[in-house]
Amino acid sequence: MASLDPHKTGFLLTENLVKRFDDVVAVDDVSITIQKGEIFALLGSSGCGKSTLLRILAGFEKPTSGRVLLNGVDIASFHPYERPINMMFQSFALFPHLNVWENIAFGLKREGMPSPQIATRVDEMLNLVQLTAYAKRKPHQLSGGQQQRVALARSLAKKPQLLLLDEPLGALDKKLRQRTQFELVNIIESVGVTVVMVTHDQEEAMTMASRIAVMSHGRVLQVGTPKEIYECPINRFVADFIGNINLFDGQLSVDEQDRCEITTGQGIMHIAHGIGGAIGMPLTVAVRPEKIYIAKTRPDVSVNLFSGKVREIAYFGSYTSFVVETASGRTVVITEPNGSRLENIDITWEDQVFFWWDEADPVVLTQ
Amino acid sequence: MNIENWSRLRPGRRWVIGVPFVWLLIFFVVPFLILLRISVTDMGNGVDPFAPVIQAIEGSLHISLKYQNYLSIFEQANDQGVMTVGETIYMLAYLTSVKFALWTTILCLFIGYPFAYFIARARKSIQPALLMLVMLPFWTSFLLRVYAWKGILADQGVLNNFLIWLGVIQEPIQMLYTDVSMLIGMTYVYCPFMILPLYAILVKMDFRLLEAAHDLGASPWNAFWLITVPLSKAGIIAGSMLVFIPCLGEFVIPSLLGGAENIMLGRVVWDEMFSSNNWPRAAALAVVMILFILVPMAVYTHYSAERDTQREA
Numbered sequence: 001m002a003s004l005d006p007h008k009t010g011f012l013l014t015e016n017l018v019k020r021f022d023d024v025v026a027v028d029d030v031s032i033t034i035q036k037g038e039i040f041a042l043l044g045s046s047g048c049g050k051s052t053l054l055r056i057l058a059g060f061e062k063p064t065s066g067r068v069l070l071n072g073v074d075i076a077s078f079h080p081y082e083r084p085i086n087m088m089f090q091s092f093a094l095f096p097h098l099n100v101w102e103n104i105a106f107g108l109k110r111e112g113m114p115s116p117q118i119a120t121r122v123d124e125m126l127n128l129v130q131l132t133a134y135a136k137r138k139p140h141q142l143s144g145g146q147q148q149r150v151a152l153a154r155s156l157a158k159k160p161q162l163l164l165l166d167e168p169l170g171a172l173d174k175k176l177r178q179r180t181q182f183e184l185v186n187i188i189e190s191v192g193v194t195v196v197m198v199t200h201d202q203e204e205a206m207t208m209a210s211r212i213a214v215m216s217h218g219r220v221l222q223v224g225t226p227k228e229i230y231e232c233p234i235n236r237f238v239a240d241f242i243g244n245i246n247l248f249d250g251q252l253s254v255d256e257q258d259r260c261e262i263t264t265g266q267g268i269m270h271i272a273h274g275i276g277g278a279i280g281m282p283l284t285v286a287v288r289p290e291k292i293y294i295a296k297t298r299p300d301v302s303v304n305l306f307s308g309k310v311r312e313i314a315y316f317g318s319y320t321s322f323v324v325e326t327a328s329g330r331t332v333v334i335t336e337p338n339g340s341r342l343e344n345i346d347i348t349w350e351d352q353v354f355f356w357w358d359e360a361d362p363v364v365l366t367q
Numbered sequence: 368m369n370i371e372n373w374s375r376l377r378p379g380r381r382w383v384i385g386v387p388f389v390w391l392l393i394f395f396v397v398p399f400l401i402l403l404r405i406s407v408t409d410m411g412n413g414v415d416p417f418a419p420v421i422q423a424i425e426g427s428l429h430i431s432l433k434y435q436n437y438l439s440i441f442e443q444a445n446d447q448g449v450m451t452v453g454e455t456i457y458m459l460a461y462l463t464s465v466k467f468a469l470w471t472t473i474l475c476l477f478i479g480y481p482f483a484y485f486i487a488r489a490r491k492s493i494q495p496a497l498l499m500l501v502m503l504p505f506w507t508s509f510l511l512r513v514y515a516w517k518g519i520l521a522d523q524g525v526l527n528n529f530l531i532w533l534g535v536i537q538e539p540i541q542m543l544y545t546d547v548s549m550l551i552g553m554t555y556v557y558c559p560f561m562i563l564p565l566y567a568i569l570v571k572m573d574f575r576l577l578e579a580a581h582d583l584g585a586s587p588w589n590a591f592w593l594i595t596v597p598l599s600k601a602g603i604i605a606g607s608m609l610v611f612i613p614c615l616g617e618f619v620i621p622s623l624l625g626g627a628e629n630i631m632l633g634r635v636v637w638d639e640m641f642s643s644n645n646w647p648r649a650a651a652l653a654v655v656m657i658l659f660i661l662v663p664m665a666v667y668t669h670y671s672a673e674r675d676t677q678r679e680a
Binding site for chain 2: 060081106154
């Protein structure tokens with residue numbers, strides 16, 4: 001179906017979307033473009049406006065200003081029950097007085113589908129989520145994982161153009177969550193529906209989504225693939241929010257075409273690209289813990305080499321995390337993968353260690 | 368609960384469940400047995416209603432149960448003087464009582480449901496205040512409140528005067544001592560008994576279910592009928608019972624606000640008791656009414672309990 005507005009591309013667009021509650025701005029000038037077939041995640045801590053944005057898409061909230069275009073049609077004035085959009089609720093919101101079959105058939109009956117077709121469609125959905133044997137059960141007789149699959153089947157039954165997932169795995173315990181993540185993505189991809197999901201769990205966003213929008217205080221700070229968000233954060237907030245990171249504040253001291261130097265409290269840090277900024281401008285060097293090497297003996301490197309004392313060691317199974325304190329009192333987090341079972345790390349508490357990183361690995365942040 | 372379950376209970380629990388049982392035994396079962404006993408005595412000959420039913424006279428045991436008290440509720444003499452089942456004044460009183468109790472229940476449901484719904488959906492901070500407003504009338508005497516309606520509905524009452532002042536009517540309308548005034552009074556008095564159980568159910572309802580229903584294409588009206596009403600069924604049944612049952616035997620409101628033509632059962636029992644001085648018939652009337660209420664209730668409870676066990680299985 002061709003977009004009605006030839007200047008816009010993308011399946012779902014929000015244009016300068018604003019939502020105000022009294023004097024609180026929950027969604028602040030959000031413009032995002034989502035392509036057909038994408039799994040798009042809105043990621044942020046609670047109160048960042050991601051849920052309000054999702055509720056605007058579902059039609060439960062009216063935007064204060066701005067437009068929402070689905071396939072080129074402005075849907076802002078449509079009631080929730082008029083939108084070709086279905087939502088899977090965080091609490092699943094299964095109807096307790098209806099059994100699994102009736103829950104899935106609920107939406108189909110509302111659009112007046114003839115009953116033989118409803119039966120076919122419901123059976124198809126039950127098959128998709130592998131709950132055929134549970135059709136006659138009531139929701140309270142199902143486990144959390146099964147309830148989640150019923151909720152998914154119910155929201156997919158009407159073949160929505162857009163599927164909204166509100167903290168899709170939030171109600172499940174951790175072990176079940178990991179297994180369900182892949183199951184959910186497989187089902188969504190087999191159906192081929194466009195998805196917007198909301199989550200506060202970065203791991204969930206990164207494993208499930210094709211692109212992520214990081215939100216804070218109602219604004220979208222960065223949109224990108226999980227890798228872009230992780231490896232190239234555009235500012236301190238995004239860098240700090242996604243995963244762990246060491247941030248070193250400093251000033252630009254040398255800036256050339258293909259390299260620069262930044263003077264920080266820990267000394268001079270070398271970066272393998274130019275900044276194109278004024279000498280003396282404040283910058284932040286951001287280095288992920290797993291990009292830093294650690295050893296007791298001095299390595300054969302000349303730049304980005306620092307030393308300190310080991311203060312904390314935490315064993316996480318797949319990796320070990322060290323907290324190293326430098327002479328100036330600054331702590332740096334470093335992680336080492338535990339690649340071999342028999343590997344014995346000889347570093348222990350209070351050891352004097354060296355740590356260093358490659359010139360290409362840090363990210364330079366301007367704000 | 369059956370005997371098998373009872374014997375399996377630990378002693379402490381037997382005490383906890385036993386106390387209400389004893390209460391029911393003393394204040395319901397025993398009076399009911401006394402009533403049953405009076406209903407089969409023959410008082411026509413000036414016999415004491417508590418005279419023994421079983422007597423040994425001259426070497427033979429006489430058990431005298433006068434079931435005529437019950438027959439006379441349903442039978443009357445026709446033109447030829449033969450007793451046949453017909454529309455006795457008692458039968459009419461039963462039907463009138465059921466009719467008005469039913470209408471009151473329906474009116475209370477229609478007025479009480481929106482009321483309970485909006486209290487349940489109001490902000491948490493103002494809910495106690497709204498509930499207080501529902502319960503506030505109980506602080507005034509029941510009789511006083513019913514009398515107040517006399518003042519409102521009388522020919523020279525507040526409502527008629529107001530309507531004449533407005534120019535809507537020229538002459539006062541007869542409102543007091545009609546079926547309408549009786550229904551107004553009963554609906555007014557019993558509405559809180561409908562609102563409170565409905566509120567208790569609705570406040571527990573997860574209103575996200577309504578959002579889910581809207582999301583799946585149900586209009587607000589559809590969502591109300593398909594989600595809210597079925598989920599508040601228990602409240603509707605409880606509220607309806609709490610209104611219907613006392614309305615059936617209501618005596619004060621019909622005698623203060625009701626007309627002369629539609630006599631309800633409470634009035635008939637009173638008349639038999641104190642005007643005709645026919646205690647056995649009054650007792651028989653009361654026993655039949657209790658059975659009218661208890662039998663459908665027992666059947667309903669039995670089947671809903673059966674359904675619940677099926678659901679658990």
